[in-house]
Amino acid sequence: MPGPAVVELVGAGFAYEDGPAVLSGIDFAVPEGRSLAVLGRNGSGKTTLLRLLSGGLRCRSGRLRVAGEDVAYDRKGLTRLRTTVQLVVQDPDDQLFAASVGQDVSFGPMNLGLPEGEVRARVRAALEALDITALEDRPTHLLSYGQRKRAAIAGAVAMRPRVLILDEPTAGLDPHGQERLLAALDGLRGSGTTVVMATHDVDLALRWADDAAVLTPGGLRAGPVEELLGDAELLDAARLRRPWAMAVARLLRARGLMGADEPVPGTPEELDAWGARSARRG
Ligand SMILES: Nc1ncnc2c1ncn2[C@@H]1O[C@H](COP(=O)(O)OP(=O)(O)OP(=O)(O)O)[C@@H](O)[C@H]1O
Numbered sequence: 001m002p003g004p005a006v007v008e009l010v011g012a013g014f015a016y017e018d019g020p021a022v023l024s025g026i027d028f029a030v031p032e033g034r035s036l037a038v039l040g041r042n043g044s045g046k047t048t049l050l051r052l053l054s055g056g057l058r059c060r061s062g063r064l065r066v067a068g069e070d071v072a073y074d075r076k077g078l079t080r081l082r083t084t085v086q087l088v089v090q091d092p093d094d095q096l097f098a099a100s101v102g103q104d105v106s107f108g109p110m111n112l113g114l115p116e117g118e119v120r121a122r123v124r125a126a127l128e129a130l131d132i133t134a135l136e137d138r139p140t141h142l143l144s145y146g147q148r149k150r151a152a153i154a155g156a157v158a159m160r161p162r163v164l165i166l167d168e169p170t171a172g173l174d175p176h177g178q179e180r181l182l183a184a185l186d187g188l189r190g191s192g193t194t195v196v197m198a199t200h201d202v203d204l205a206l207r208w209a210d211d212a213a214v215l216t217p218g219g220l221r222a223g224p225v226e227e228l229l230g231d232a233e234l235l236d237a238a239r240l241r242r243p244w245a246m247a248v249a250r251l252l253r254a255r256g257l258m259g260a261d262e263p264v265p266g267t268p269e270e271l272d273a274w275g276a277r278s279a280r281r282g
Pocket residue numbers: 016019022040041042043044045046047048049200
């Protein structure tokens with residue numbers, strides 16, 4: 001069962017300048033300790049939603065709440081929000097600006113006025129979490145794209161947020177880079193961080209997330225990832241395709257080869273394990 005919401009939009013609406021409404025009447029709660037995939041086609045409002053959740057954009061209507069309290073968009077309120085929620089934007093070059101990785105990752109904690117020893121400890125832990133300790137002294141402009149992505153995430157992790165929000169973190173990564181990043185995110189989740197990821201990759205969402213939030217032209221629906229990604233009507237409305245694993249499971253179930261209550265294998269390894277189990281059952 002999902003826990004209480006750490007951060008929550010209540011009846012939230014937003015439009016850019018004089019443009020049309022991008023989001024309206026959105027109720028969206030991020031439960032503590034879960035992994036959540038925000039899904040929607042290009043232009044559906046994923047980035048806008050993440051910016052509203054992290055306070056970078058302000059709701060035109062409705063409210064943003066953190067731990068049950070309305071967020072005040074003044075200096076104190078925004079500082080409190082930043083220590084609870086951290087957003088990593090899609091393009092790492094919009095986030096990295098210091099000369100070296102270590103300097104960049106230390107920027108946030110230093111800005112909080114933390115003692116030097118605490119800043120150093122946080123930087124070390126964040127670099128370890130993202131498996132980039134060896135890059136600490138490397139100039140940021142000499143990093144590969146995948147390394148820049150992980151350095152940008154380390155900067156957010158060093159703020160020790162309760163909720164880490166990532167906009168398309170796997171975009172542009174090769175399969176190995178993607179696996180390394182997902183392993184790092186699993187580690188953060190294991191240590192209690194709530195992780196929210198925007199993606200249009202339904203296969204990734206199914207294997208990685210506990211919960212999903214799907215943006216459709218009519219609004220947003222949130223719930224357990226298997227339930228939402230198994231809902232053909234919702235996927236059609238969102239113009240998303242069914243995950244491959246769901247399609248395979250549906251076929252196997254229709255042929256009586258997989259029980260209705262067996263979890264859908266989300267990775268090749270899980271499929272192999274299911275195959276071995278069902279072979280043993282005969
Ligand atoms: N700064 C901006 N000014 C005006 N309109 C914007 C701005 N940023 C986004 N939009 C518009 O808001 C809508 C939602 O955009 P948003 O970036 O939130 O979608 P998205 O789901 O993240 O898209 P993608 O998957 O392509 O990254 C789009 O119609 C987009 O053109």
